[in-house]
Amino acid sequence: MATEAAADDATDAPEAYEALLDRVRRWNAVGSAAGVLGWDQQVMMPEGGTPARSKQLSALSSVRHDMITDEETGELLDALDGAELTDEREAVLREVRREYERADAVPVELVEEISETGSEALQAWEEAKAEDDFEAFAPYLEKHVELKREYAEHIDPDRDPYAVLFEEYEPCLSIGRAESILEELRETLVPMIDAIRESDADLAVDTFEGTFPEDEQEALAREALELVGYDFDRGRLDVSSHPFTSGNQFDCRVTTRFDESDPLGAIGSTIHEYGHAQYVLGLPREEWGTPLGDDRDLSVHESQSRLWENHVGRSRAFWELFLPRFKERFPETEEATVEDAYEAVNQVYEDNLIRVEADELTYHLHIVVRFEIERDLVRGDLAVEDVPEVWNDKYERYLGIRPDTDSEGCLQDIHWSHGNFGYFPTYSLGSVMAAQLFEAAEEEIDDLDAKVADGDFDDLQAWLGENVHRHGSRYETNELVERATGEALSADAFTDYVEAKYGELYGL
């Protein structure tokens, strides 16, 4: 009996821990309620609903902020400082402390000013993009840079402000590592894309030209989701102007969009979102509302979507499985071979200026341009007025193409109109992580390729669940990757993967 009591003492958290966790669960429940409102706004809400929706969301956001920064949160964290806790509980405290400290450091007025600037800047950006008028957007970009520098200074006046902002999206992956990975991508990809441009390889890119009605595409997207194992009892597929994923481990929904001339695009985008959803649906249910039941960060999230989109959805094996289904919906493609499909989904658009239309290779150079520009803006090394020229120069240098207009250049993305500096790199980091995870999965799963071709995704699901999903935010990003793959996060697996794949495709 004495042993049992001792064990109880060791494993029972102090009361303060439970009290803190109750608070955390409650503020996360409010945050996830806001997520439902966000989904509804993009998928279901009639046009006229905006004024009320903005107020509902702003009330939830301020309620949540008040709950986090309530002095009781600080007191409970202080009370737990130095307490003997299990590793899991230490991990929870690490995450909660970080959230509390960030929220507490920044004055609420500044958060509101950033949010208001975002609304104005969004409108200004939409008009500037439509009019190809960077100067009309420049003052808003300037304002965002100033406000975000101020924001970073509140959090830590002694550090590189861009590093601090990057941590909003990547709380535990250093900017140093991110920078070196992006540099390596640039060094690998710039010459590769040059070589592809010079290559006389003749890919079967016309096989899927034509008009493919939306309703058939939607039925096919549903079929693809069922095939890879999406659980429709815990999710939905809907249409929105920008595909996204939203939800929690009980109910995680994906959206897609359709272009009648591009059925492959919708399939790829649906599988991408499925990867996000599968991550969320694989988080531990009993930990919902705590960091152990929450996704790690944007790069890990993106690693899951890219793994499914690129390493599964752009593989020959997948098209062996899926092409017959595709042809059933679209009999006009009955002549297409698996090789045709493989070439069509992997063609490199070396003359494309638009990030969201980019392929698996050029994509990262689009990101590198944005990363270098936003980093320099935030660090004070680049003036807003010089952005268009620097943008165009970098496109020329890295991609060998130069935009004619700013609409197709530095005005193309929405991110900076929200003041989101530090977000772009996570897209590339996610792809790099996807390659590293997939390489490890391939080593551990027998005949993964054959299983994909057979529509048997169980082992891959299990591997991802075991090595990534079930951990939530238990480990910091790099530790998560090391535990899953045995190596620190690097661009190696990605460069190996693209060199082999595109070397073969383009005869490099």
Next chain:
Amino acid sequence: MATEAAADDATDAPEAYEALLDRVRRWNAVGSAAGVLGWDQQVMMPEGGTPARSKQLSALSSVRHDMITDEETGELLDALDGAELTDEREAVLREVRREYERADAVPVELVEEISETGSEALQAWEEAKAEDDFEAFAPYLEKHVELKREYAEHIDPDRDPYAVLFEEYEPCLSIGRAESILEELRETLVPMIDAIRESDADLAVDTFEGTFPEDEQEALAREALELVGYDFDRGRLDVSSHPFTSGNQFDCRVTTRFDESDPLGAIGSTIHEYGHAQYVLGLPREEWGTPLGDDRDLSVHESQSRLWENHVGRSRAFWELFLPRFKERFPETEEATVEDAYEAVNQVYEDNLIRVEADELTYHLHIVVRFEIERDLVRGDLAVEDVPEVWNDKYERYLGIRPDTDSEGCLQDIHWSHGNFGYFPTYSLGSVMAAQLFEAAEEEIDDLDAKVADGDFDDLQAWLGENVHRHGSRYETNELVERATGEALSADAFTDYVEAKYGELYGL
């Protein structure tokens, strides 16, 4: 200038008023966010989402309760006690004070116990109804009666507990008036339905028999909504197992359901929900989140749905307008005349045991039975174990029919499994109010009938907007009715209406 300053003093609210209103807007924004989650749960949410949804809703509900009962609310109300305010502001204070006092009087533990009992009782009720086993449900009903008596006692230990509970739904319409109206309905309708049973009138009730596919019915329901003026830029039509309306003055959505053998039912139910939505969409936008922009109460709400469902949707004029559209969707009914349709939508189901399938007349006797039973339960004048027999006796006495089972008897409705005592009467009060309002509208609008037949609803919309919708909760219920109709709320208009209409239909 002096005059202007004085005028400022007189019209500017004290700071406390603005501070209070900020709080009210914020808690109502949280409440309306919960409304979106409720809509999603019934219309969109996949099955698996329940655990997270329950926690999200319970977090929002407890956050909202904390905001209302925060001591600052009480202090601001105290500070405003006796302040010189405009009538509008006095009305706002009246409503806020009532909400605060109710929320503050009841211990949060009791609220939670009632909510938990509701969850258990709901499941027990579903099983009991399926098994026709009242005894399995009885302990939960007993518990609800006890808890709700306790609840009422916290609010006012000196008053009739049923009257206190009734005020949850009808905060400002006395139970005395409600009781006398229900008695008058009973006295009018019992002999009328007897007479109808004896009547040898031969109504064209078979005209719309057949199978009417759901998708055509849905298209027709949309057409009906467009015809009566529903603004789809501020709403949606979806399907749910129980039709309902949800939203605010910017975005108010309706649902309906379809039965392939009953296309008239779906049209009636859609128009009913439209009436609710039109009320909400007509509330003043600039007052959203305050009592001036909030609906008055359940009887006023129901008056709007019943007015459209019964006084418009069950009129000859409406079927002159709508029957051609109906026939276009369902050419198999091309022989039907307006009179056929009028008779079909107005037939009295004198042998029907089920409230939700009742017609415009018998409906109120279904309500009277429930009202008398729940009132006596809460007042301690009836034991739970005696409910089935008393129910059956009353059905026999008032409707001339006796249920064979409790599933078709006292177990048929969901309301008591939620512990909602005092809700049922609002259905009948709404119908009575609808008749009174419609009578007043008819007096003031030239040729309303001809306008309905023409599809011109502008004057009716304007009349309802002017006399009901725009006032929100500015006036207490009876004052609202008196201002609109010149008379206190009574059953007179309703009895005149049904006596004329059914007298003619059944040759009474």
